[in-house]
Amino acid sequence: MPAQFPEFRLGNVLATSFTGTLSERRGIPIERIPTPQRLVDWLTVSGLAVESCTPAQLELARELRESIHAAATAAAIQDALPAAAVQIINDRSAQGRAAAILTPEGTRQWRLNPATSVEDALGVIAADAISIIAGERDGKLALCASPTCRAAFFDTSQSRTRRWCDMNTCGNRQKKARFHANQRKNPGSA
Numbered sequence: 001m002p003a004q005f006p007e008f009r010l011g012n013v014l015a016t017s018f019t020g021t022l023s024e025r026r027g028i029p030i031e032r033i034p035t036p037q038r039l040v041d042w043l044t045v046s047g048l049a050v051e052s053c054t055p056a057q058l059e060l061a062r063e064l065r066e067s068i069h070a071a072a073t074a075a076a077i078q079d080a081l082p083a084a085a086v087q088i089i090n091d092r093s094a095q096g097r098a099a100a101i102l103t104p105e106g107t108r109q110w111r112l113n114p115a116t117s118v119e120d121a122l123g124v125i126a127a128d129a130i131s132i133i134a135g136e137r138d139g140k141l142a143l144c145a146s147p148t149c150r151a152a153f154f155d156t157s158q159s160r161t162r163r164w165c166d167m168n169t170c171g172n173r174q175k176k177a178r179f180h181a182n183q184r185k186n187p188g189s190a
């Protein structure tokens with residue numbers, strides 16, 4: 001039987017979907033790209049299909065992921081950006097050579113070079129992170145309200161009052177916890 005890996009949690013924003021491949025950073029962390037193949041799978045569902053990935057490239061990806069997480073967290077709380085994280089984001093962005101391609105249907109696709117596809121894909125992710133951290137896109141970086149998560153996410157809601165990185169997991173858990181706490185306080189009033 002194939003090993004069961006944690007499922008991906010895909011959002012609408014590439015860079016924060018990527019940082020979401022490690023969740024529960026303040027609790028019991030869940031690594032969603034534990035093997036090079038799982039990074040290949042994640043890149044494929046994210047529109048950045050690559051043929052293969054080495055353990056060293058997975059390390060490069062995780063280093064970029066944690067750098068984006070650190071920089072996005074600092075930006076969300078309006079703290080100074082950590083210099084080491086900024087350096088890694090910039091290095092990955094500079095190393096990538098992906099080309100944006102306009103399809104006949106009017107959508108954008110990324111063309112990666114077969115020989116450097118993982119590096120090219122990481123370059124696209126790094127550039128996406130730069131655009132949200134630099135405030136170029138319509139939305140606001142915020143931190144998930146779940147104390148075991150605190151993931152940085154990009155809030156594009158009209159009111160900019162989204163509280164959780166992911167409604168189906170963090171949002172739901174918080175609601176359930178509140179429900180049980182209320183039941184304990186007022187037994188019989190469920």
Ligand SMILES: [Zn+2]
Binds near residue numbers: 149150164165170
């Ligand atoms: Zn969360």
